Amino acid sequence: MADGDAGQLQVGLLGPLSVRRGGRNLDLGPVRRQAVLVALVLRAGHRVTHEDLLDDIWGDHPPSTGVRVLPSHVYALRQTLETEAVQRAGVIRSGKGWYSFDDQETRLDTEELAARSGRAHETRASAGPAAALALFGEALALFRGEPLAGLPGRYTNSVRRQLQEQWHTLRRGRLECLVLLGRSAEALEELAELTASRPLDEGLLALQIRVLSTSGRQAEALDAFHGLRGRLREEHGAEPGEELRGL
Structure with a gap:
């Protein structure tokens, strides 16, 4: 994933979670804290209740401290993600019983995946397998390994399965192109x-x-x-x- 604008937050989900700003990898801490970030980033602009976050990440085995565990994770994420330019508004906002991720400049590699995948399928339909073959390869190249590798929780598992299904669909599309081309x-x-x-x-x-x-x-x-x-x-x-x- 290219670095893009210096202040832009870049989140990579198509492999182990990767977060960069200004060309620098950010250390997000423990895996459950990373899972909190994923659950918020993928619902950007929406309020996520404390109860939903606990269920997303801890499931049937919530921490003994209950919702009190969340503020420490969110505080640490804010310290890591925010810069002087965004501290006033805040990347992660909060209210009574909820959190919301609201950095509109954040870029996800899944957005690029959707764009490349769409181009590959559209090109195959309009121009044939020869034109689409390389595009399928370019979409597959965005994957860096197992999506969200090592992150716990129901929500993360659901996202992982969806991304793995996209990977399989792209591989199948590429293979179908090879077959149609007599290869x-x-x-x-x-x-x-x-x-x-x-x-x-x-x-x-x-x-x-x-x-x-x-x-x-x-x-x-x-x-x-x-x-x-x-x-x-x-x-x-x-x-x-x-x-x-x-x-």
């Missing part, structure tokens, strides 16, 4: 990795079966189909969908 051999290894991590994803498996079949590996394609059919029957009592049965 199936380049896609096979990555497809095997993805289907292993998502063994019940019928759309992904359908792509793998197509690639195996067009590569003259029909036996492997059939094995992949029957493997999925067995898993679906065992875990869900269901059969593969129409697309896979047709293949």
